[in-house]
Amino acid sequence: MSEAAQKCTPLYDEHVRLGAKIILFGGWLMPVQYTSIVEEHHAVRKNVGIFDISHMGQLIAEGSGARAWLNFMLTNNVDKLQIRQGQYTFLLNEHGGIIDDLIVYRIDDEKFLLVVNASRTGEDFDWLKKHLPGHVELENRSADFGGVAIQGPRIRQLCHALFGKDVDLPTRNHIVDLPFEGTNVSVARTGYTGEDGVEVFFRAKDATKFWNAALEQGTPMGIKSCGLGARDTLRLEMCYPLNGSDLSPERNPIEAGLGFFVDLTKPNFIGRDMLLRTKERGPREKLVPFRMKEKGPPPRPHYAVFENSERIGEVTSGTISPSLNWGVGMAYVSAPHAKIGAQIDIEIRGQKFPATIEKKPLYRK
Numbered sequence: 001m002s003e004a005a006q007k008c009t010p011l012y013d014e015h016v017r018l019g020a021k022i023i024l025f026g027g028w029l030m031p032v033q034y035t036s037i038v039e040e041h042h043a044v045r046k047n048v049g050i051f052d053i054s055h056m057g058q059l060i061a062e063g064s065g066a067r068a069w070l071n072f073m074l075t076n077n078v079d080k081l082q083i084r085q086g087q088y089t090f091l092l093n094e095h096g097g098i099i100d101d102l103i104v105y106r107i108d109d110e111k112f113l114l115v116v117n118a119s120r121t122g123e124d125f126d127w128l129k130k131h132l133p134g135h136v137e138l139e140n141r142s143a144d145f146g147g148v149a150i151q152g153p154r155i156r157q158l159c160h161a162l163f164g165k166d167v168d169l170p171t172r173n174h175i176v177d178l179p180f181e182g183t184n185v186s187v188a189r190t191g192y193t194g195e196d197g198v199e200v201f202f203r204a205k206d207a208t209k210f211w212n213a214a215l216e217q218g219t220p221m222g223i224k225s226c227g228l229g230a231r232d233t234l235r236l237e238m239c240y241p242l243n244g245s246d247l248s249p250e251r252n253p254i255e256a257g258l259g260f261f262v263d264l265t266k267p268n269f270i271g272r273d274m275l276l277r278t279k280e281r282g283p284r285e286k287l288v289p290f291r292m293k294e295k296g297p298p299p300r301p302h303y304a305v306f307e308n309s310e311r312i313g314e315v316t317s318g319t320i321s322p323s324l325n326w327g328v329g330m331a332y333v334s335a336p337h338a339k340i341g342a343q344i345d346i347e348i349r350g351q352k353f354p355a356t357i358e359k360k361p362l363y364r365k
Contacts, residue, residue: 009054010146010207018225026119026244028055030228037229041322044193044234047222048152050214051231053199054207057121058145059128062111063136070112073128073270074104075253077263081106086173086188088261090253091116091124096274097249098256100124101241103190105175113175115199117243131270146207150214151197151234154221159187159198161217169198181209192231194238194361236328237321237363239289245301246287246316246330255283255332257360285313286338289362292327292346293354299329299346306345306352312337315346323363327355 007028015022020031031052033040043049061070071078076089086105090098100120105113116124125140132138150158159169163178170176175188183206191197202210215223232242241247241256253262254275262275292299299318304311318329333344340359345352 007055009052010204011052011054011148011211014208014211015052015225020225020227023228025228026055026117028118030055031225033227033229034225037227037233038322040224040226040230041233043222043224044152044195044226044230045323046153047224048150048154048158048218049193049224049226049230050211050218051149051151051226052147052211053149054146054204055118056147057114057116057118057124057140057142058147058201059114059116059121059125060107060111060139060141061114061128061136062108064110065133066110066112066136067106069131069133069136070104071266072268073131075262075269075271075275076104077266078104078106078112083108084170084174084176086175086190090258090261091127092252092269092271092275093127093249094270094274095249096252096271096278098243098247098251098253099127099249101243101247101258103188105188107175115201119244144204145201146204146210147199147201148211148214149191149193149197149199150218151191151193151195153195154218155195155197158214158218158221158223162213163187180206181213185210192240193234194240194363195234232317233319233322236317236319236330237323237361239330239360239362241287241330242317251287251332252278252283254278255285256287283335285332286335287316287330287332288338288357289328289330289360290344290346290355291324291358291362293356296327296353297348298327299348299353299355304347305331305333306347307333307337307342312344318346321362327353328362333357 015031023032074089091100102116170189185202303315305313313333315331321328342357
């Protein structure tokens with residue numbers, strides 16, 4: 001990949017200063033870990049951790065008819081959103097395949113913020129632009145924003161330290177603007193870890209100031225800066241899908257077990273016909289979580305899944321769960337075999353290791 005294609009977030013210098021191990025992720029130079037993935041993972045489960053999410057894309061749609069247009073472009077029902085409320089949803093192609101999974105926030109009556117995956121920002125913007133009616137404006141504001149996710153059971157304590165004791169966190173899936181050191185930041189009660197937490201968006205030029213304030217104020221709470229490695233183990237324990245691994249343009253939300261975020265009662269949206277067909281016939285394959293039955297090498301993407309020596313699917317995500325201290329993962333398997341409690345085998349380097357299909361989530365408090 002060329003130098004030009006390697007993008008840095010406004011917090012890149014902070015990650016280097018903190019001694020992070022940097023990797024290329026979706027075209028971005030991002031921290032994969034600072035100390036250790038396991039240590040950072042446990043900080044989020046027990047105390048609080050902070051992640052740089054400035055690489056995520058931010059698109060703004062506004063104008064008369066923006067709500068109706070987004071309801072045609074996205075699977076969830078945008079009409080149900082109150083002002084300052086958000087929802088998880090999908091952007092699909094005509095065949096019902098997932099271009100991206102994202103969160104859409106209704107900022108004003110006809111103004112919306114779409115927080116999209118970093119590696120899909122350009123593609124999402126082009127797809128939306130292609131279907132844009134004349135009365136709606138769409139802007140890619142990604143370069144203007146920085147963002148962090150602050151996650152963990154001590155989040156309320158940290159937010160009081162950052163924003164004031166009398167400031168309450170927004171309710172789940174809502175977003176509010178809060179004053180912070182002479183500027184305003186947007187605080188959303190969302191996250192990708194299974195813990196309580198917020199995602200905070202601010203002007204790119206305020207990123208370093210906010211990051212360092214959060215680390216300083218969070219010191220008594222045991223805060224740790226966390227990289228992509230811990231983000232992956234945390235989300236996998238909760239069976240949250242990763243775009244590009246568990247979700248792709250070849251898969252639809254019904255196959256991924258995410259039909260809850262699809263409103264098929266809406267009369268029309270892109271990909272609806274294919275989803276309706278999948279729902280009526282039943283999906284050919286389903287995304288299932290599994291847990292290894294014995295200690296051994298971790299499951300990884302593209303490993304084959306077997307049942308009674310018949311190949312029934314393929315692993316999409318896998319790791320050793322720091323909370324369970326056990327190999328876990330997700331895989332697409334043929335629908336007749338996708339039953340909770342089913343005994344399967346994962347082929348790892350030519351050897352088969354036993355596993356069990358589990359109920360979501362894999363980790364419970």
